[in-house]
Amino acid sequence: MRFKTKGMEPLTTEQKIIKAASKLFTQKGYAATKTREIAEEADINLALLNYYFGSKERLYKEVVKDKLWMLLEVMIPILSDEKVSLEEKVMTIAENYTQLLLEHEELPIFILNEWTVNEDLFVDITRDARLFAKPVIEKQLKENGMKVSVPDFIANLLSLIMFSFVAKPLIVSSGLVEEGEFANFVNRRKGKIWEWMTKINQ
Amino acid sequence: MRFKTKGMEPLTTEQKIIKAASKLFTQKGYAATKTREIAEEADINLALLNYYFGSKERLYKEVVKDKLWMLLEVMIPILSDEKVSLEEKVMTIAENYTQLLLEHEELPIFILNEWTVNEDLFVDITRDARLFAKPVIEKQLKENGMKVSVPDFIANLLSLIMFSFVAKPLIVSSGLVEEGEFANFVNRRKGKIWEWMTKINQ
DNA sequence: CCAAGGGTTAAACAAATGATTAAATCATTT
DNA sequence: AAATGATTTAATCATTTGTTTAACCCTTGG
Numbered sequence: 001m002r003f004k005t006k007g008m009e010p011l012t013t014e015q016k017i018i019k020a021a022s023k024l025f026t027q028k029g030y031a032a033t034k035t036r037e038i039a040e041e042a043d044i045n046l047a048l049l050n051y052y053f054g055s056k057e058r059l060y061k062e063v064v065k066d067k068l069w070m071l072l073e074v075m076i077p078i079l080s081d082e083k084v085s086l087e088e089k090v091m092t093i094a095e096n097y098t099q100l101l102l103e104h105e106e107l108p109i110f111i112l113n114e115w116t117v118n119e120d121l122f123v124d125i126t127r128d129a130r131l132f133a134k135p136v137i138e139k140q141l142k143e144n145g146m147k148v149s150v151p152d153f154i155a156n157l158l159s160l161i162m163f164s165f166v167a168k169p170l171i172v173s174s175g176l177v178e179e180g181e182f183a184n185f186v187n188r189r190k191g192k193i194w195e196w197m198t199k200i201n202q
Numbered sequence: 203m204r205f206k207t208k209g210m211e212p213l214t215t216e217q218k219i220i221k222a223a224s225k226l227f228t229q230k231g232y233a234a235t236k237t238r239e240i241a242e243e244a245d246i247n248l249a250l251l252n253y254y255f256g257s258k259e260r261l262y263k264e265v266v267k268d269k270l271w272m273l274l275e276v277m278i279p280i281l282s283d284e285k286v287s288l289e290e291k292v293m294t295i296a297e298n299y300t301q302l303l304l305e306h307e308e309l310p311i312f313i314l315n316e317w318t319v320n321e322d323l324f325v326d327i328t329r330d331a332r333l334f335a336k337p338v339i340e341k342q343l344k345e346n347g348m349k350v351s352v353p354d355f356i357a358n359l360l361s362l363i364m365f366s367f368v369a370k371p372l373i374v375s376s377g378l379v380e381e382g383e384f385a386n387f388v389n390r391r392k393g394k395i396w397e398w399m400t401k402i403n404q
Numbered sequence: 405c406c407a408a409g410g411g412t413t414a415a416a417c418a419a420a421t422g423a424t425t426a427a428a429t430c431a432t433t434t
Numbered sequence: 435a436a437a438t439g440a441t442t443t444a445a446t447c448a449t450t451t452g453t454t455t456a457a458c459c460c461t462t463g464g
Contacts, residue, residue: 027319028233028319029231029233029234029315031230031231031233031234032232032233032319106318109311109315109318110315112311112368112369112371113231113311113312113314113315115371115372116308116311116370116371117229117230117231117234119371122371122375126376134377134378150378151373151378151379151387152391152394154373154378155365155369155373155378155391156362158365158369159361159362159365159366160358160361160362162365162369163357163361163364163365163368164357164361166314166365166368167314167357168318169314169317169321169324170314171353171356171357173324173328174328175336176336176353176356176357177353185353189354189357192354196358196402199401199402199404200398200401200402202401
C-alpha cells in the first residue's frame with residue numbers, strides 16, 4: 001500500500017492528496033477539515049479529490065487506516081512473537097513508540113479521539129486485529145515471576161510510554177515540563193520503563 | 203457559575219442550552235456539532251442560542267471551561283495541600299478520578315483532543331492554572347525516600363489512572379478487557395496505584 | 405389598563421461546503 | 435497524425451450552516 005520512493009521522483013497526484021489529507025485530518029479532525037483546504041494543501045484541483053477518492057469520507061478512511069496501522073504495527077507483531085523475551089519486548093516497544101510519537105506527536109490523540117467519536121468507522125478496520133498475543137504474554141509473565149494480569153501488564157506498559165504524548169498539552173502548560181525539554185523528558189522515561197515494569201509486577 | 207438545583211424546578215433556557223451543548227460537543231467535537239442540533243437537543247428555538255450566548259464559539263468556550271475545570275479540580279487542590287500526605291494524595295486522586303471518569307468517560311479524550319486541535323483557546327483558560335504544587339510534592343517525595351522527579355511522579359500517577367479511559371476503545375476492541383468488565387478493571391487498578399507508585403519509586 | 409421590555413418564534417440571508425459536470429489537455433498507442 | 439483513454443480544469447449545483455431580522459407573545463410596573 002505504501003510506496004517509499006528513494007529518489008527525487010515527484011509524488012503522484014494520489015500521493016499528494018493523501019499526504020495533504022493526512023496532515024490536515026490529524027491536525028484538525030474530520031469535520032473541521034474542508035475538502036478545499038486539502039486540495040489547496042496538495043496543490044491540486046478540488047475535483048481531483050473526488051476523482052481519485054470518490055468522497056471526503058473515503059479519503060478520510062484511507063488516512064485513518066494508515067495512521068491506525070502506524071500505531072499498531074509497533075506493538076502487535078512484537079507482543080505475539082514467542083522468540084522475543086519479555087524484556088526485549090518492553091524495551092523495543094518503548095524505544096519504537098517514543099521515536100514514532102516524537103515524530104508524530106498528534107498520532108495517538110488523533111486515533112483515540114476518532115475512535116471515540118466515530119466508533120463505527122473502526123469496527124471493520126479492527127475486525128481482524130484482536131489481540132492474539134494474550135497466551136504468549138501470559139506464559140512469559142509467569143516465567144518472569146510476575147503476578148500481574150495480562151490486561152494490567154499491557155495497560156501499564158502503554159500508559160507509561162504513551163500517556164505523556166497524549167497529555168502533552170496538560171504537562172507542558174502546567175509548567176511540569178518545558179516545551180523544549182519534552183523530548184528529553186520522554187527519552188529519559190523510555191530508559192526506565194523496563195525497570196518500572198519489573199518493580200510494579202514484583 | 204454552577205447552580206445545582208435540589209428539587210424539580212425545570213431548567214432555565216440557558217441551562218438547557220448548556221446541557222445540550224455540553225453533551226454534543228463532548229460527544230462529537232466542535233466542528234461536527236451543528237447549532238441546529240444543539241437547539242433540537244435542548245428543545246429550544248435556534249435563535250435563542252445566539253440570544254443567550256452570542257455565537258456557537260462563545261457557547262463552546264463555556265463548555266470547555268466547565269469540562270476542563272471538572273478535570274483539574276480533582277487534582278490541583280489536593281496536590282498542593284501540604285497537610286495531605288503523599289499516600290492520601292495518591293489514594294484520593296485515584297479514587298476521585300476513577301469515579302469521575304466512569305461517569306464521564308468522554309471527558310479526558312475530549313479535553314486532550316481539543317487542547318491539541320485548538321490550542322489557542324486554552325491559553326487564556328489555563329493562564330493562571332500553573333502547577334504551584336511542585337515544591338510540596340518535592341518535599342514529600344524526599345520524606346518518603348522516593349528518588350523520582352516531580353514530573354515523572356505526576357506523569358506516572360496520571361498515566362496509571364487515566365490512560366485506561368483515554369485508550370478504552372483500543373483496550374476493549376482488542377479483546378483485552380470486555381466492555382462489561384471495564385468498570386471492574388479500572389476499579390481494581392485504582393486499588394493498586396499506591397502500591398505501584400511506591401514500588402516504581404523505590 | 406396599557407406600554408415597555410425581556411423572552412421566544414418562524415423566516416430569511418449570505419457564506420461555506422461537498423459534490424458533479426462537461427469541456428480541455430496530456431500521454432500513449434495505433 | 436489520428437485515436438484513445440487518463441488526467442486536469444473551471445464553472446456550477448444543491449445543501450448545509452451560523453447568524454440575523456422582525457414580528458409576536460406574555461408578564462409587569464406605572
